[in-house]
Amino acid sequence: MAKLKEADLAYTNDLPGAERGNPSYFENEVIDHLLGIVLELGAQFWVLRDRQAFLEEQLAAKGVVSAEDLDHGKPSDELLAKLKAERLAMIQQVYGRLYSTYGGDKAAATSAPMS
Amino acid sequence: MSIQDALFPRGKIAGVFPTLTSRGDEAYVDFIEDARNVLMHAQQRPISEYSQQLMKDAGIDDSPDRETTQAAIDLLMQDPTLKTYYRVKRSLQESFWFGLSKSFNQRRDAIVAAFDAAEAAGPGTVEYDANWQDSAPEYASREIHIQPGGYLKDELAGVFYDYGLKVFMGGAADHDRLAKGVSMATAMPDDGQVSRILDLGVSAGATTIALKEKHPDAEVWGIDISAPMVRYAHVRAMEAGAEIHLRQMAAEEMDFPDNHFDAVLAMLLFHELPVPVAKEVIAEVFRVLRPGGKFTVLDFPSVRSRGTYSMFFAEMDAADNGEPYLPDFVRSNVEDLLVEAGFELEHYDPKAALTRGRVVVKPVA
Secondary structure: OOOOOHHHHHHHHHOOOOOOOOOOOOOOHHHHHHHHHHHHHHHHHHHHHHHHHHHHHHHHHHOOOOHHHHHHOOOOHHHHHHHHHHHHHHHHHHHHHHHHHHOHHHOOOOOOOOO | OOHHHHHOEOEOEOOOEOOOOOHHHHHHHHHHHHHHHHHOHHHHHHHHHHHHHHHHHOOOOOOOOHHHHHHHHHHHOOOHHHHHHHHHHHHHHHHHHHHHHHHHHOOHHHHHHHHHHHOOOOOOEEEOOOOHHHOOOHHHOOOHHHOOOOOOOOOOHHHHHHHHHHHHOOOOOHHHHHHHHHHHHOOOOOOOOOOEEEEEOOOOOHHHHHHHHHOOOOEEEEEEOOHHHHHHHHHHHHHHOOOOEEEEOOOOOOOOOOOOEEEEEEEOOHHHOOHHHHHHHHHHHHHHEEEEEEEEEEOOOOHHHOOHHHHHHHHHHHHHOOOOOHHHHHHHOHHHHHHHOOOEEEEOOHHHOOOOOEEEEOOOO
């Protein structure tokens, strides 16, 4: 079989998604930025909430806790399960309303096989 | 630097995945993962119903052809809720990679040093082009899933990919359960003679390892066009104690002799290839597979079993999630391409395309 030449695949450079890009979904890209910002703020809030819960668990168990413990330790399985339930509920409560038009705010969290 | 210190400083996640550098990094990614679960995965059915109602109201037919699909895109992407859904999807993907990169980059040098140290160790072997960073073909250098640097140009591509798989598969890949399932689905010749197995596009190597575990007496080879992937896969194999042989090699131009393998697997490879390359890969597999050998292709269903909304979703994933070859792959009906190359189609059920795949046989004379 004749091997493909670079020119044979040049068309792929123009396919949607060939470049990472920076898509806007709204006519006013400020709305795109704002949605990205509120999601990022949620993530940053959660990092603090997780650390607080881990700190409380460590203090209750050991009395004294180092930053090293908090940075590199691992919460108990019980706390991880509690945090996951709290996190899912928070995401649904805070962001679910984005999809209230079609009732998506009531959709239960599930995992899917592929993104 | 040991592999344990470099990749698993806080233990493994879900049995096999590398750990993030700090609990804070993990909490950030936990949030992104669960935001995906609530705001993407849980929405798939209701948003599909909502979208299809909009299409029905607008009189758009349920046909996967390009014109109808474009009409659906033009209609649906005017809807504020759907714009929000796709904005959220894109933002979560960007945040996920941001969190992962920030975390692993803190110990990048140590991870690369561990890869270097692992190269001479077994079981198994790894070989790649020393000039890999300069030899990457353009078509394979896309930032699939908008992974920073793509699969070919970042030394940590395998680490990023593997953690991405954990999150994108929603837990199905935990403890390599997905890979074990794939190894069960990989068809073997009817005569039971299995001396050599080839895994194409191995990425993190989980399926290659699972194939070796299922067929311990066979010689198991895995190739990937990405040097960072085979380097990481080798470390994965070492951790699993699996003697597999990994090579950086393009599936469209393999170094193996004719009629060399008894079985070949391509797991989620073809939708990452332009169709002209896919045809070359099929021809190469036909060459290296022995008569009676079987080729298993696990990938997304073809266009003939799809409707408008399904193609709309594929087109959106292509544009927003770095999957530029997905729509053309779906429209190529890969099972037809396999038959055109000389294979006999043994099995294809569109509903089981990702679990049982397309299975073809190289005819015996």
